[in-house]
Amino acid sequence: MHMNKLLSLALLLSVLLFSACQNERSAAKWKRSGQDILIRMPQEPSGLNSLMAFDAYSTTAQRYLYQFLEDMDPHSGELRPQLLEKKPTIEMLENGGVRYDFDMHPKAVWDNGKPVTGEDYLFTLKLIMNPHIPASIFRPYLDFLDRVETDPENPRHFSVYTKRPYILAEEVITNILPVMPEYKFDPEGIMRNYSLEELMNPELRKQFEEDERLQAFAKSFTSDANNRAPEQVGGSGPYRLEEWSEGQRLVFVKKDPWWGDEYCPENELLCAYPPRITIKPVKDPSAAATLIKGEEIDIADLLNPRDFVEMRDDPKLNQIYSFEAPLTLRHYFIYINTRNPKLDDPKVRRALAHLLNTQQIIQDVFYGLGEPVSSPIFPGKDYYAKDLKPIPFDIEQAKVLLSEAGWMDTDGNGTVDKKINGQKVEMELNFLVTPNEPSKQIALLFQENAQKAGVKINIQILDFKAWRQAMNAREYELANGALSYQPVLDDLTQIWHTQSSQAGGMNRTFFGSEESDQIIEEINRTLDKKKRDKLYKIFQHMIYEDQPVINIMTARSRIAIHRRFDAFTSYVPPSYYPMLYRLEDELQ
Structure with a gap:
């Protein structure tokens, strides 16, 4: 009996010693420690009032409050x-x-x-x-x-x-x-x-x-x-805003006590493990990669695709970070202002679509982390119109369509032109682009190919706030776009109904007619799945023919998460969930 107790004690001590050594080795290989989380965002949230700030960065931060x-x-x-x-x-x-x-x-x-x-x-x-x-x-x-x-x-x-x-x-x-x-x-x-x-x-x-x-x-x-203002924003959520230093950081501190704690983990939506969550806006993708290489950040999303692939394949960094690429409900495209006199003809818009080499963009810009799409509906949904094929890259066909729409190079300057309201107008288009690297690369590739068909593209890089203001005021011709799908049935009203085309609404292309509005409204009240799916497909064909946007792809996330956390990613936006991340050591 005495010997058994000694053996049991020896076994317990060896387990504790092994665990301590493991923790010591983990601490030795990691610079970062503790439950606090530091998140890199590519843009600063525009606000924390849910009725004033709707961008993805803002809505992510608002969930803490x-x-x-x-x-x-x-x-x-x-x-x-x-x-x-x-x-x-x-x-x-x-x-x-x-x-x-x-x-x-x-x-x-x-x-x-x-x-x-x-x-x-x-x-x-x-x-x-x-x-x-x-x-x-x-x-x-x-x-x-x-x-x-x-x-x-x-x-x-x-x-x-x-x-x-x-x-x-x-x-x-x-x-x-x-x-x-x-x-x-x-x-x-x-x-x-x-x-x-x-x-x-x-x-x-x-x-x-x-x-x-x-x-x-x-x-x-x-x-x-x-x-x-920290003293004004905030609700029933687990955190309060402690600090907002513009361009530097947003600091959220866990409330103590907080009413939801006693219901976690039974209801995971009421869990909030980190005592402090800090958002650090870092626009420059190279700077974001440097933060990861120096182990100065805990979570970084929307990394530059090239940097993501290189870091993912680095064995040393893989011991520190988990590089995740979950499927996202994110649709990349180019907005077209269909009310602009140069762009009000569907043939012109289809010509522009032929000038975008989506396969090149997916491979060279996103390093294969995406799939081409031909509709604003997520391709994983069963009512996605699979019969619609992505518009092929075809410069010669673009030239034909421009000519059919009356655009020809009459003065030999390399840019097609046309008389509109009695005035000769060159096909020169301003392309509004946010400063993230993929958007700039897409714009440059599009600019190069468009010139071959006589279309001059002027790239204007705007910070996200200026871009959003221009889009809300409809002061644009072309603009980069990215919207998140939702993992539920699609209500097309917000993006495609004509009542959403007024300034500030989300129908930024002015797409729509009485017929398309009626289809949207019928979809929304049709509970019969077979009938509803048919309506969804009819609508997708209308979008395809009218070409109010140039579809590019649906993408995968590019997220780095520090390995000291028991973390997961999801296709549900924003793909990462810091409130639910606990230290690995706490779970052992």
Whole structure:
């Protein structure tokens, strides 16, 4: 018996010694340590107010501060409760509408300790419908809503009524925006003077556009402080903004206590392991690669493809970082302003598509980390129109199409021209490009090939803020573009419906007609999969023929993550999930 105890003790000591040696070796080979996470982003977030800043960098950062009723599970892509206690109950109504009943999580609270309620959710929807708040990209999605009823007896309970069934009803109701704290953004209760039904009524729109109280509220709500100031931004999420040094860093610190901790890991959407998350904007891809080579960063996304492949194949760096290339729901393309007189003919737009060598771009710019596409629908979805083939690179065919559209080189200067409204106009196009390296390389390759067909391309490199401003104002001819698909059914309203083509909307190409709008609307209310898939394919053919964009590819992410973390990546944007990353040593 005594000998057995000694052997057991010896075995325990050897295991502990082995574990200590392993940890010591890990510490020795890694410069970085601890649970805090430092993230390199290629652009600085434009803001932390969800109704003012919609770019991918901003929405990624906003998730540290705010929460949705339901959010996407990064493993399955399915909606799961985040602020809700459970999934909603659903009832079909005799009038053709649908009722959704919700209960907020009983422990969900704001920073002031007050509960998150149905009134906060209703307030969030009213923010979207305030005509003086720049939230036009969200409004088309809410067209199916009828009303929201809160419960004075149980503030956490509320019901959402819809006018009709909608294929993305639950996704829109629960995930269109994070819930905003009414007490913080509307302490005087101004928006309580307006019902959601009134704000959604198109007959009252002009009245509300002239409403001075709504104007004053919107001016206050959209102030810079509500978008960037640490004391103003923040919601029910696990972190607070401690610092924003413009161009340098955004620092998020874990709240202590935070209401969601006791429900992790049972509900992974309520997990937040790092005590501190810092975002470091680094635009220069070479500088980003240098940070990795010097082990000065924990996570870096959207790395230069060449750097990514070289570092991935470096055995030494592979001991420090995991280089991940998950399939992404990201679509790369070129916007075409179809209202521009030089570009209003589909033949001209198809000619430009023939001048883009997508295979060369995929191989030389993205090092094979992409697949060509011929539609704005993710090719992995079963209603992707597989019969549509990518437009082939063909300079001679581009010349033919330009000639058929009336563009010829009449003065022998190497650039085709045409008379428009009595004036000779050269086919000279400005191409707006953000400063990331792949976008610049795509523009240069396109410029070189276009010149061979008599099309002069002037490349204008703008920082992301200036690019976005130009696009929102529709002050462009061509522009690089990248949008993320969603792992759900596609509502094409935001990007392709004509009501989204106004300044600030996401239909930046002015694509659309009464017929295309009708197809989009029919898709949204068609619950029969076979019929809906057929409509999706008809719409894709319309886009293909009209050519409002030049499709390039769908890509894979290029992410480096420090190996001290038990990390994973996902096809669900943003592909990496720092709040869910724990130290490997903690799991042993």
